Amino acid sequence: MKLDILAFGAHPDDVELSASGVLLLEKKRGKKTGIADLTAGELGTRGTAETRARESAKSAEILQLNIRENLNMADGFFENNREHQLKVIETIRKYRPEIVLCNAPEDRHPDHGKAAKLISDSCFLSGLMKIKTSFNGENQDAWRPKYVLHYVQDRYLKPDFVVDVSSVFDQALESIKAYDTQFFTENSADGPVTYISTPGFLDSIIYRHKMFGKMIGVNYAEGFISSKTIGLHNFDALILENT
DSSP states (O other): OOOSEEEEESSTTHHHHHHHHHHHHHHHTTOOEEEEEEEOOTTOSSSOHHHHHHHHHHHHHHHTOSEEEEEEEOTTTOOSSHHHHHHHHHHHHHHOOSEEEEOOSSOSSHHHHHHHHHHHHHHHHTTOTTSOOEETTEEOOOOOOSEEEEEOOSSOOOOSEEEEOGGGHHHHHHHHHTOTTTSOOTTOOOOOOOTTTSHHHHHHHHHHHHHHHHHTTSSOEEEEEESSOOOOSSGGGGOOTTO
16 A cells, blocks of 8 residues: 555654654645554553554544554664665555655653664665665665655654644544543552653653644644755745734
């Protein structure tokens, strides 16, 4: 299946926290969307790899994804090396996305910055014909996404652009709350208190969306960073009724 947008996350829930709104928006526009989690999040203090798998499947339903898969890399110990690059390249060539979303270039969790570099490097290498990969016994064609966009995570990084997700924000929030073992919700499982399990953490996610929304005069927005210059077809793309 060819996807329009493929979002990578170092852990299940990375994408939901920062880019679920955009995935929902694009889905409503008829685009094919998917998520590839690098790891099962097995080193998380709360929950297990099995509970995270169930939660990510529930979130995938809320986000109406066309695909979601896990690349089964080692949480905390994957590297930006040939072995892991080839895994990402195979996934990119399998789904041939026009746009790839991935982790923040730097962040509180070291896996996030590592994943950002691994995925952006792999997107470039995926376009090289002399790198050979296969899927189900068949050789894959080279494929390079047109854009690699980094979403903003725990640390504040100034986005290159923000997207109005006000119309889908409630649904995006539900996809985050699907991770009952990780975040504070009315159905939260018992477990040790962690940085992300307090009520204040989920509030901070909401406030970040509000802050990005305020920048463009809307209720909620998500921010993205691009090393490649973003182009517009015309100035109409800049017009927002509320600004």
